[in-house]
Amino acid sequence: MKAAYYDRTGPANAVFQIGEIDDPKPAAGEVVVQVHASGVNPTDTKVRGGTPGRKMGYPRIIPHHDGAGVIVATGAGVDPARMDQRVWIHSAQFGRAFGTAAQYVALPQHLAVRLPDATGFLDGAALGVPVMTAWNSVMGDGPVAGRTVFVAGGAGAVGHYAIQIAKLGGAQVAASVSGPAKAEEALRAGADLVVNYTDPEAEAQVHDWTSGRGVDHFVDVNTTQNAGFSASVMAHGGRIVSFGSATNTSEMPIRDFRQRNVSIRFLFIHRLDAHHSREIAAAVCGLLRPGILSHRIAHSLPLADIAKAHQLVEEGHVMGKVILDLSKG
Ligand SMILES: NC(=O)c1ccc[n+]([C@@H]2O[C@H](COP(=O)([O-])OP(=O)(O)OC[C@H]3O[C@@H](n4cnc5c(N)ncnc54)[C@H](OP(=O)(O)O)[C@@H]3O)[C@@H](O)[C@H]2O)c1
Secondary structure, three states: OOOEEOOOOOOOHHHHEEEEEEOOHHHHHHEEEEEEEEEEHHHHHHHHOOOOOOOOOOOEEEEOOOOOOOEEEEEEEEEEEHHOOOOEEEOOOOOOEEEOOEEEEEEEEHHHEEEEOOOHHHHHHHHHHHHHHHHHHHHOOOOOOEEEEEEEEEOOOOHHHHEEEEHOOEEEEEEEEEOHHHHHHHHHHHHEEEEEEOOHHHHHHHHHHHHOOOOEEEEOHHHHHHHHHHHHHHHEEEEEEEEEOOOOOOOOOOHHHHHOOEEEEEHHHHHHHHHHHHHHHHHHHHOOOOOOOOOOOEEEEHHHHHHHHHHHHHHHOOOOOEEEEHHHO
16 A cells, blocks of 8 residues: 655654555454545654654554544454445554554554544544544533633634534633634634633633633643633633643642632543543534534645645644545545
8 A cells, every 4th residue: 555654753854755565454353444534633743753862662653643534344343334434533543553644544443433424534534633632621521511611722623623512512612812813713613702812811801701700611722831821710610621731841820720629630532441432432423414513624635745744734823634635646
């Protein structure tokens, strides 16, 4: 099969190779998917970029967790009726060397989820890690109907789905962004209030919006950077769900959080067990009826342009997903 891969970490344009490698075979409990579209996430670019002093997890890596395609082989223990099923894929490369940046990928069957006919492969490849993370961040602590939910990074891939899921769940939703174009995106996704997190007035705007009560639930893309802000805007008994952070360690205003009984739950979506993963995927599938969830594709590129795709994600200006469209070659 044709695949994009790297044998050493480094800059995208220096390490990516496109070549032929053996087609994968399904192990017990696995399916093989013919990949039609492969989604790029920030984690794919970070792993490819490498960490000084850390060795690659595998001698060769085909990157990407997310994708969409059609099941073309089933391993022992998988219902053969899944053959020819259209699927969306998440976490494909976690704990495995080979992800979706190839014509075929083998993966545990629960990571390949039925994709309704009405959802195209590009949109299917946008779902993956962002929608799984968004659903768990918003709904993983119980219903949000009637509550206030704050989505930090409302124009990001996770944030875009988080706003929509919180609104569908009946919450009042505020979001933060860094500028007017991203504010438009967050409003289009359904946010009731959008603040600019670089604006010193942002905290006061959130206090006014909640009539001084504070927000019940905070979906956090950058927990260390946002700690001062979140400590200021949380309601008594509120919950922060942290799925991202620019730095690993930081000083946190612990006293402010403690005095309002705020709890912080950290989330790493790839390490949810298969049972929880299936539950979230099923809930997401319930939202894939036409007209419910909007997906945002910023760029679709051929597999040969994988280095450019990674660079676009790394630059951080793209609003919407960067997807490799394997039908383009
Ligand atoms: N733990 C997990 O399981 C998990 C799952 C998915 C993603 N992640 C991580 O979460 C992060 C976001 O993923 P993504 O796919 O949504 O990326 P993305 O599409 O690049 O979006 C990230 C967004 O966050 C915004 N942002 C950055 N700092 C912010 C801050 N302090 N307050 C508010 N917004 C801020 C960025 O906009 P500006 O730069 O303009 O502010 C951007 O719009 C990545 O680091 C990713 O690796 C973790």
